[in-house]
Amino acid sequence: MRAEPLHRALGLTDEEAVQVERRLGRPPNPTELAMFAAMWSEHCSYKSSKVHLATLPTRGPGVLLGPGEDAGAVDLGDGLACVFKMESHSHPSAIEPVQGAATGVGGIVRDVLSMGARPVALLDPLRFGPLDNPRNRYLLGGVVAGIGQYGNSIGVPTVGGELKFASCHGPNPTINVMCVGLARADRLLGSRGGGPGDLLVLIGAATGRDGIGGVSVLASRTLDADAQGSRPSVQVGDPFAGKLLVEACTELVERGLLEGLKDLGGAGLTCAVSESAARRGLGAELHLDEVPLREPGMEPFEVLTSESQERVLAVVRPELVPRVQEVCERWGLSARVVGKLRRGGTLRVRAGGRVVAEVPARALTDEAPAYRRPLERPHVLDRIREDDPAAAPPPRSLEEAFLAVLGSPGVASARWVFEQFDSLVQGNTVVGPGADAAVIRLEGSVRALALSTDGNGRYGFLDPYLGGAHAVAEAARNVATVGARPLAVTNCLNFGNPERPEVMWAFAEAVRGLGDACRFLGTPVTGGNVSFYNESEGSAVYPTPVVGMVGVIEDYRLLSRTAFPSGNLAIYLLGETRPELGGSQYAEVVLGKVSGRPPALDLEAEARLHRLLRECAAGDVVASAHDLSDGGLAVALAECAVAGGVGFTVSVPDRGLPPHVALFSESASRAVVTARPGREADLEELAASHRVPAVRLGITGGPRLRFEGLFEVPLSDAIVVYEGAVPALMSGRPAAASA
Amino acid sequence: MRFRFEVVVTLREGLLDPQGKTIREALPALGWPNVAEIRVGKHIELVLEAESEAEARAQVEDMARRFLSNPVIEDFRVLAGEGAR
Amino acid sequence: MRFRFEVVVTLREGLLDPQGKTIREALPALGWPNVAEIRVGKHIELVLEAESEAEARAQVEDMARRFLSNPVIEDFRVLAGEGAR
């Protein structure tokens, strides 16, 4: 048998190899081929997704930096910018959960850092297979430990995220992480600053053989049994070095010593140098002999594509280099001049006194291939979508159904996870994990950021367009519920193999849904990440778009919280309930099916609800507010009660719906609120003026959750079920709910 | 009979050892400038019941491979059981 | 010359070892019910420059006592340097 041609071994197709040669006007040498392979991998080039992502709304009055930079940025007023981005670290986490998750945190933090921002918050949407499987417990435990190890050590609070479960995530855990930072708007470091003659300074850790070929092998080929073979390319994170980078980079930015900064992530130096050059319309000279190495005898291609963590590349005016080095030395970091920007567009790499690669920088970046891959709607979907869970007979016992839904791990409290994260460091956490949105105050002001991440894989599976749109709507609703105005969106799109037309169809639909919702709600997309090839052993993840929303609240002292604060408050349901159990938590937990159509989404109604919730908070009309999502009204009421330690008595409005449908329907655009004493009429009036239906359900108080005429549960039992579910599963014992 | 074993778990060659690196870089300031390399691993001491030393060792090897070490990033070695006690 | 040493740092007898305890409690369910004791410590490998093995060992002992272990809770032992390399 003849050996596989080098380009194929590196992950390039034959056609791509031809393209490389055409760009160069000659055959590439192996080093150059490795650079192209790394840069043209799906992970770095977005070659399958680009044409779709181009349809997303990315402009808006507040957008300072859109997609294309390491992270996007929006204007917060008062000279402040919010920098934020979400990314996936699913593949590395499946191989080594602790290090995979840890390095994921490190990477996203450096992205935010690279824009000149100080990271102020992390959120971590997580998706695993069911916890009755020990391997899934091992993965969840490891991922949480890894996020904690890194996030806690670097002093950035982890304030939110998601914890969801589905069988498809067993072999393909989906690990996303979002970082939010703050910068002075006039100090944002795009990739526009600097020019020819400016020096490239490599700051941070030495370069080892970490993740060599990791980009193309680990991230761009379907994960499978032979992932065992790729084990040595696991990267180990060094949170301490990461922390030093945070401090050194923020100091360099504050002192105005940098023209630009880039994280070294996928494709390592090759990516950082070629993008730094190409985005400025320049070329560069790179001297590999100047790169501090951790291991002897590294080949040029290894140095060029190594993904060693805790490194950044700064663009510095020559006369400022000594001052940059002085700051780095203070923080115990190496800072070495490794190259220079130059006119002409060529990236020339030298090692051992000779030129080892010479390629147009743009050929690696902007001129990477873009594919319009075939799309095909999977026909099995039709049958699954026809199977409407609302048509199934009601449950034998509403009470049992309620406890089963409340205690299902995707609904139950994620406390087991988020108590392992420092959510308080930096001293600005007004609302931490466990709420609809986290609230981080802007130091020295009463304004605050509101942050939420959301996605619903079941909806994405049943209708990827709605999956995308709902992710945006729910994230915006969470932010509006605390009283904030949604500003802008980042996202992570988790999908299977894009070479399969069904996967690509779902992707295109999800992006369309995401874009439509963002356009309508006025929240542009400033960045994000695409994670393909989340499939193995023949099964792909649900099409799962996850949205990270940033909002602003004008006075955090007026924010709304989930918890019922006391008894004797009137409880209202805002929004309209329809018989929508398609893709619901109830259908999955009680009926054991993921079927039907996801709830409809009327973006007009959604936007009206958001405005209402905001005015309720600002006018101090409500004493609590919580939006409805997984598990519908029943779960939302229970969460308010558990959070406040205060029971309730409600009568569920029938409106022609069977009780179980009224309780568990997941109709969108709804929230439960309690009125401040004496403000009931104001609330009703306000709701009417926003044309949001408001129904008075009952009253808070007492030690029980009472659904009049249906069933009641002691609050203490609800607490045990809600708080105890995940810990019980993680300990390998059966959950209390099923007892 | 009871047998005692020691298992040493170390990070695989080539992988970054952040602890070792940080300690080595700190040592000169602490008065030990002459340490060239330092790597930090785990040391696990076990006492177990078994019929024979061979059986005990086989079990420890198995445990070390499947549970005490993480083969993705770590190597291990089982050290001479110091015998029953 | 370069000398290699290994330092083993263990929690002092009488102190509860939270890691060891957790591992031992997990073992029966994993199929190893016969482990009576398990303690987790650190294994530190050093390579250092010195004039002689004796000098190197004295330094390692000093480092182990004053820095690599905490005498309040830990014991240490310095293992045979496997010689220069």
Added chain:
Amino acid sequence: MTLRVGVVVFPGSNDDRDAMRAVRLLGGEAVAVWHRDGKLPEVDAVILPGGFSYGDYLRTGAIARFAPAMAAVRAFAAAGGPVLGICNGFQILCEAGLLPGALIRNRGLAFVCRWVHVRTEGAREGWPEGEVLPVPIKHGEGQFVATPEELERIEGERLVALRYSSSEGLVDERYNPNGSAHGIAGLWNAAGNVLGMMPHPEHAVDPDLGPTGGLQVFEWLFAAARAFAGARPQPAPV
């Protein structure tokens, strides 16, 4: 007189800014002290802040305690200056031998970030006994351990400053979040001018952000700082 409180910044300190903010909120002046400085500026009290100095590598506080600034803190404490070690600061004080015992991995092995209650003990100026303070903890290595003899001495000399408790002040294993011996959350040194604690008082001083159990700790620090400043020979007038 505005009291000046030095906050030592180690590589890896995280809650240094938070401690400085708390000092300012309570009317003090906060001064950052760099770990490489062998001399403290003119200060009336010192805080060793929380975080992960040197990544907690080897052992928590093991590397930080060799910092030049720690020699200065040791001298400051020996002269009677008040020193507060929070979380990693507590760990460093134990490593440095300024407080007895040590802090090891939590009983449950996992990092814990949670609001807890602690009860005050060892009454002294600015520190009433029996107060119950709501404060957050956030640590992976906060299990206080000491030899039985050492524990006996700690109890005998009444060196316990804080124990984990219920919101009513009941000390019981149920409320012990990390397995600390005798439920110990904070300790005095024998002279009573050095206080180390795992909870984070600096995150419990601002009513906008939650309960304010940390105020009590800063009241002690400020009272002790005032007394120390008063007793210190004043610079001669020029």
